[in-house]
Amino acid sequence: MNAIEVNNLTKSFGKFTAVDQISFNVRPGEIFGFLGANGAGKSTTIRMLIGILEPTSGDAFVGGYSIKNEPNLVKKNIGYMSQKFSLYNDLTVAENIRFFAGIYGLDGKKYEERKKWVLKVANLENMENVITGSLPGGIKQRLALGTAVIHEPKIVFLDEPTSGVDPISRRNFWDLINDLSGGGTTVLVTTHYLDEAEFCNDIILINSGKLIAQGNSEELKTEYIKNPILEIESDRVIDSLEILEKEKWVGETSIFGNYIHVILNDSTINEKHIYELLRDKNGISVKRVERITPTLEDVFIHLIEKDNRVNVQ
Amino acid sequence: MFNRILAISKKEARQLRRDTRMLFIVFFFPVVLLAIFGYAINFDVHHIKIAVYDQDRSEYTRDFIGGLISSEYFDLVTYIDNDDQIKRLLDKKIVQVVVVFPKDMSRKLLSKQEVKVQFLIDGVDGTSANVISHYVNAATYSYSLQFTKEYLLAAGKKMYLPIDLQPRFWFNPDLQSIRFLIPGLMAMILIITAVISISLSIVREKERGTIEQLNVSPLSSIEFILGKTIPYIVISLINAAIVLLAGYVLFGIAIKGNLFLLLLGTFVFLFAALSLGVFISTIADSQQVAFQAAIVTSLLPSFILSGFIFPIESMPSAIQLLTNITPAKFYIVILRAILLRGVGISAFWDQLIFLGMFGFVFIMLAIIVDKKSKNK
Numbered sequence: 292m293n294a295i296e297v298n299n300l301t302k303s304f305g306k307f308t309a310v311d312q313i314s315f316n317v318r319p320g321e322i323f324g325f326l327g328a329n330g331a332g333k334s335t336t337i338r339m340l341i342g343i344l345e346p347t348s349g350d351a352f353v354g355g356y357s358i359k360n361e362p363n364l365v366k367k368n369i370g371y372m373s374q375k376f377s378l379y380n381d382l383t384v385a386e387n388i389r390f391f392a393g394i395y396g397l398d399g400k401k402y403e404e405r406k407k408w409v410l411k412v413a414n415l416e417n418m419e420n421v422i423t424g425s426l427p428g429g430i431k432q433r434l435a436l437g438t439a440v441i442h443e444p445k446i447v448f449l450d451e452p453t454s455g456v457d458p459i460s461r462r463n464f465w466d467l468i469n470d471l472s473g474g475g476t477t478v479l480v481t482t483h484y485l486d487e488a489e490f491c492n493d494i495i496l497i498n499s500g501k502l503i504a505q506g507n508s509e510e511l512k513t514e515y516i517k518n519p520i521l522e523i524e525s526d527r528v529i530d531s532l533e534i535l536e537k538e539k540w541v542g543e544t545s546i547f548g549n550y551i552h553v554i555l556n557d558s559t560i561n562e563k564h565i566y567e568l569l570r571d572k573n574g575i576s577v578k579r580v581e582r583i584t585p586t587l588e589d590v591f592i593h594l595i596e597k598d599n600r601v602n603v604q
Numbered sequence: 605m606f607n608r609i610l611a612i613s614k615k616e617a618r619q620l621r622r623d624t625r626m627l628f629i630v631f632f633f634p635v636v637l638l639a640i641f642g643y644a645i646n647f648d649v650h651h652i653k654i655a656v657y658d659q660d661r662s663e664y665t666r667d668f669i670g671g672l673i674s675s676e677y678f679d680l681v682t683y684i685d686n687d688d689q690i691k692r693l694l695d696k697k698i699v700q701v702v703v704v705f706p707k708d709m710s711r712k713l714l715s716k717q718e719v720k721v722q723f724l725i726d727g728v729d730g731t732s733a734n735v736i737s738h739y740v741n742a743a744t745y746s747y748s749l750q751f752t753k754e755y756l757l758a759a760g761k762k763m764y765l766p767i768d769l770q771p772r773f774w775f776n777p778d779l780q781s782i783r784f785l786i787p788g789l790m791a792m793i794l795i796i797t798a799v800i801s802i803s804l805s806i807v808r809e810k811e812r813g814t815i816e817q818l819n820v821s822p823l824s825s826i827e828f829i830l831g832k833t834i835p836y837i838v839i840s841l842i843n844a845a846i847v848l849l850a851g852y853v854l855f856g857i858a859i860k861g862n863l864f865l866l867l868l869g870t871f872v873f874l875f876a877a878l879s880l881g882v883f884i885s886t887i888a889d890s891q892q893v894a895f896q897a898a899i900v901t902s903l904l905p906s907f908i909l910s911g912f913i914f915p916i917e918s919m920p921s922a923i924q925l926l927t928n929i930t931p932a933k934f935y936i937v938i939l940r941a942i943l944l945r946g947v948g949i950s951a952f953w954d955q956l957i958f959l960g961m962f963g964f965v966f967i968m969l970a971i972i973v974d975k976k977s978k979n980k
Binding site (some may be wrong): 341342343363366367369371373375377378379380381382386389390391392393394395398418437 | 605608610614615618619622623636697812813814816817818819820821822823
């Protein structure tokens with residue numbers, strides 16, 4: 292049985308369809324990445340899956356419970372942590388843990404055991420009487436995840452858990468997610484950071500409320516972009532981009548610092564053509580042209596732009 | 605379920621303990637209000653400053669003045685001797701009343717003619733002017749009576765007074781305004797702790813996003829609201845007890861009626877007030893909006909429209925209808941009945957029903973609005 296099963300899930304607000312007939316499955320124990328731009332419908336989907344927003348049509352089964360008919364059973368069996376770190380900043384670490392334990396009905400030995408565990412994963416042993424608001428962001432976020440799973444749910448939803456946190460803390464946080472997943476917990480995580488998406492077993496991408504790609508990161512990179520990609524390093528990035536975009540054989544372009552990625556429409560084009568065009572015809576010094584395998588970012592930009600073009604038409 | 609409610613209540617109490625601003629509002633504000641209403645706001649008129657323009661200078665006028673200033677109601681400020689000074693004294697608010705005795709007063713009295721004594725009263729403050737006018741009326745009446753008595757006695761006749769008016773004021777024999785104010789004061793203080801603090805406390809969770817975490821937990825709305833309100837109910841009851849105790853110690857106001865009924869009435873009132881607070885929290889998204897909404901819908905009406913100070917009976921009928929928007933109106937009737945008159949439930953059961961209905965309507969509205977906003 293799948294940990295999460297989503298069938299044609301739809302949510303409309305008046306005439307606006309925020310989530311449009313999305314279907315996907317999440318296997319038990321996997322880390323499932325849920326990607327999309329801001330406003331693509333990620334949060335709306337998550338809010339439906341955690342049982343606080345009723346779907347307009349379709350349904351989903353989370354841990355076997357219908358979000359439409361049994362939202363309270365869904366809530367009992369999941370953990371949820373959002374980008375806002377929903378801890379009480381004016382309570383101490385111990386008070387926060389005690390409060391959430393109380394909400395999930397933990398007491399006695401079980402409570403002591405889980406409290407110890409939360410303090411350990413948050414690196415807050417012997418600091419339980421510190422006011423939560425005074426903790427650094429990275430620690431607070433680990434504490435938030437710890438309290439969100441204090442009742443040991445089988446399924447955890449993380450809504451942009453690492454936004455606004457430094458890279459080292461992000462790495463530590465992902466170690467914690469891996470530990471959870473290793474222990475058999477299913478983790479569904481939304482993120483903006485595409486390097487994080489690489490840690491996920493499975494990824495879906497949504498745009499304007501529709502699911503536009505699905506698979507693991509290898510599949511995404513090889514299946515969705517068949518055309519060759521060239522990485523061009525040049526001094527005058529913007530000028531080069533303008534020149535390239537005028538060529539028929541150039542599909543999509545994107546800038547990464549002082550690199551340009553170009554997806555070619557014509558596979559007969561190679562590095563030589565680029566040097567000719569930029570250096571010989573236009574006098575731009577080109578340091579390097581190289582054929583690369585696409586990054587997730589290339590894939591997503593490609594897919595989203597393609598989808599937006601379809602939507603406009 | 606009980607454990608979850610307790611978890612919320614404990615958390616709320618811990619947060620409150622660290623929130624000095626809220627503690628200040630909840631505990632210090634009532635004390636300030638009590639001091640203001642107990643001592644500063646006083647409708648009793650004492651020590652009225654009076655000037656005398658005595659054109660007669662006889663023993664009659666001296667007697668008359670002696671009668672006035674021997675009471676604690678009038679303080680003689682000065683004697684004057686011309687008309688211009690009257691205007692100056694009243695203009696500069698040096699005195700509130702000027703009494704003018706005519707030149708031929710003693711002559712007229714001796715020849716049994718009617719004498720016109722003029723009292724010029726500063727009418728800017730209508731309420732006080734009215735009270736002063738009653739005092740001088742009474743003083744004049746009693747002087748005339750004395751004069752008549754002596755006159756009849758000299759003629760060998762006994763005076764006969766067909767009707768002797770002896771008003772006696774029940775429930776507040778000395779007509780102290782604090783007795784009248786204490787019930788309204790209690791209602792206002794409870795409104796502050798109930799409506800304002802509960803709406804702020806719920807909206808704060810919305811503002812900080814912590815409510816999202818609770819929405820995802822198995823906690824139900826009822827458990828959440830009960831857990832949230834319990835600490836404030838306890839605080840409200842403590843505040844009510846403080847006000848009653850202060851009323852007794854400082855102003856000698858003992859509770860005449862049944863304590864159980866008082867508690868019952870207070871609970872029903874708190875239910876109504878807390879419902880209003882919960883309702884406000886569902887429509888407001890920031891603490892600032894919630895605070896203003898709470899002030900406008902609860903504190904101001906409970907001050908102006910509840911009959912706390914301004915009697916409802918003397919308001920225009922449209923405004924009288926409007927007074928029903930404040931639960932304090934009903935509670936004040938209950939409190940006056942229990943505290944001052946010491947009467948039983950038969951005197952105010954209808955008010956309890958009104959309060960219950962009020963609370964029910966607002967909690968239902970809160971549930972409806974909350975359901976709607978959750979699907980947005």
